[in-house]
Amino acid sequence: MMTQNHSNRVALRSKLTAVSSRPVNPGTIHSFTGLDPAMALHSVHVIFYYKEKLFTYFDLDPLRVSLSEALSLYPPVTGRIVRSEDDGEWEVKCNDAGVRVVKATVATTLDEWLISADGAEERLLAAWDDMPQGDPILWSPYRIQINEFEGGGVAIGLSCSHMQADPTSATLLIKSWAETRRREAVVHPPSFNDLSDLSLTGGSSLSIHDTKSLSAYYEAKSMATKTPLVPKKMGTATFKFSGEAIKQSLLEIHQTCPVATPFDLLAALFWARIARLKHSKSESKHSLSICVDFRKKLQLSYGYYGNALHFSLLTLPDVEDKQDLGDVAGAVHRHVSSQGEEEFWSAIDWFESRNGEGGESRAPFRMYGPELTCMSMEHMIEFPGSTGNTPLMHTAVFDKERRPVHVSYHVGNVEGEGLIMVMPSPEGELARMVTVTLPEEELEQLREDEAVLSLNPIMIVSGTRQA
Numbered sequence: 001m002m003t004q005n006h007s008n009r010v011a012l013r014s015k016l017t018a019v020s021s022r023p024v025n026p027g028t029i030h031s032f033t034g035l036d037p038a039m040a041l042h043s044v045h046v047i048f049y050y051k052e053k054l055f056t057y058f059d060l061d062p063l064r065v066s067l068s069e070a071l072s073l074y075p076p077v078t079g080r081i082v083r084s085e086d087d088g089e090w091e092v093k094c095n096d097a098g099v100r101v102v103k104a105t106v107a108t109t110l111d112e113w114l115i116s117a118d119g120a121e122e123r124l125l126a127a128w129d130d131m132p133q134g135d136p137i138l139w140s141p142y143r144i145q146i147n148e149f150e151g152g153g154v155a156i157g158l159s160c161s162h163m164q165a166d167p168t169s170a171t172l173l174i175k176s177w178a179e180t181r182r183r184e185a186v187v188h189p190p191s192f193n194d195l196s197d198l199s200l201t202g203g204s205s206l207s208i209h210d211t212k213s214l215s216a217y218y219e220a221k222s223m224a225t226k227t228p229l230v231p232k233k234m235g236t237a238t239f240k241f242s243g244e245a246i247k248q249s250l251l252e253i254h255q256t257c258p259v260a261t262p263f264d265l266l267a268a269l270f271w272a273r274i275a276r277l278k279h280s281k282s283e284s285k286h287s288l289s290i291c292v293d294f295r296k297k298l299q300l301s302y303g304y305y306g307n308a309l310h311f312s313l314l315t316l317p318d319v320e321d322k323q324d325l326g327d328v329a330g331a332v333h334r335h336v337s338s339q340g341e342e343e344f345w346s347a348i349d350w351f352e353s354r355n356g357e358g359g360e361s362r363a364p365f366r367m368y369g370p371e372l373t374c375m376s377m378e379h380m381i382e383f384p385g386s387t388g389n390t391p392l393m394h395t396a397v398f399d400k401e402r403r404p405v406h407v408s409y410h411v412g413n414v415e416g417e418g419l420i421m422v423m424p425s426p427e428g429e430l431a432r433m434v435t436v437t438l439p440e441e442e443l444e445q446l447r448e449d450e451a452v453l454s455l456n457p458i459m460i461v462s463g464t465r466q467a
Contacts, residue, residue, distance in 0.1 A: 118463025119236025126157025256326025
């Protein structure tokens with residue numbers, strides 16, 4: 001039976017289950033790292049948009065066959081999350097129960113959708129059900145949605161529990177599927193034990209002060225989850241900045257911060273402008289939680305499956321009053337560039353230390369919040385195997401050289417002050433996209449902010465459709 005959403009533009013047509021083409025060895029278990037369960041309150045959503053029609057009839061198309069072949073590389077993806085019989089902690093039983101695949105149609109063209117849909121409507125292209133309370137053995141931790149637009153365009157939406165994977169792992173799953181579809185070798189096959197193996201030889205050599213500071217930050221996030229936040233209706237908008245606009249802005253702050261990167265610039269710009277929208281007595285607006293990927297820094301394989309994210313806190317008093325954006329960009333740059341292997345290992349050690357404690361100490365907590373969070377996806381630009389200046393997400397090519405025209409990322413259950421995601425643009429070079437999730441009232445003001453608009457952004461999937 002057909003189901004339609006409130007906008008009458010997305011209609012779910014059918015559901016099926018995709019399994020791997022090769023059976024998983026009986027008894028295979030995928031163990032989580034200490035960080036993985038902490039992410040369980042959140043979900044990851046990635047949507048790949050293609051101008052061309054990728055298949056004729058998905059149920060019988062080679063695209064479905066190639067998906068099964070790709071899934072055979074990812075036993076945890078087709079498995080189910082269960083409690084370990086040994087210690088009661090979460091783990092994945094790799095039983096090849098399969099991935100839910102949903103087919104849907106969209107009652108508009110792809111071009112019109114990118115202009116008119118807002119963040120809430122876009123999430124209907126990667127619909128999701130959070131992990132149920134109790135025994136989730138029947139719940140699929142992954143969901144793929146195939147959305148066909150009028151005129152031939154297609155959007156492939158992937159949703160998964162953040163406990164299973166971060167945005168890079170989710171991206172590589174779709175990229176592996178595309179490479180399998182083209183009968184090419186998978187460039188970055190998944191690896192599952194890198195972090196556990198390295199932890200035997202790695203370790204933290206931070207000073208006692210720095211270790212205590214990092215521990216206090218994570219302890220505070222853990223405790224904050226126990227205090228319910230005032231519910232706020234959140235909205236999402238994506239700003240697309242040209243390479244020329246970023247280049248000009250970097251030149252304008254060059255004297256103050258000559259080493260600024262596009263990420264430093266955009267993190268500083270959005271942090272400062274959002275801080276101005278917060279209540280005058282808000283202390284949290286002076287703090288920014290910065291999230292970076294540590295695969296390269298810890299020399300993990302790029303196909304590492306799971307969560308390879310490091311969260312740290314930057315505090316800058318009166319950030320909203322800074323007259324020179326270069327001052328804020330400089331603070332961001334110094335903070336990010338100062339992070340090294342020792343700090344990453346210290347955070348990993350903190351999460352691993354929660355293992356075996358049981359009870360509430362192992363409960364997930366609000367990693368994206370309560371303070372404003374900014375995620376850097378700069379690592380996707382120089383990802384091995386990417387050609388030229390093509391970012392990783394735009395190398396998911398199913399047919400010849402027909403790359404995605406747009407890729408959207410969302411994190412589920414973002415609460416508190418909001419989330420900023422800075423990612424590469426398909427134009428390459430200095431061009432960037434920024435996806436912002438904020439309380440709706442603040443988002444509306446940000447969309448009209450003079451400093452942001454001075455960079456002449458193009459709004460994508462940001463709800464410009466007229467009623």
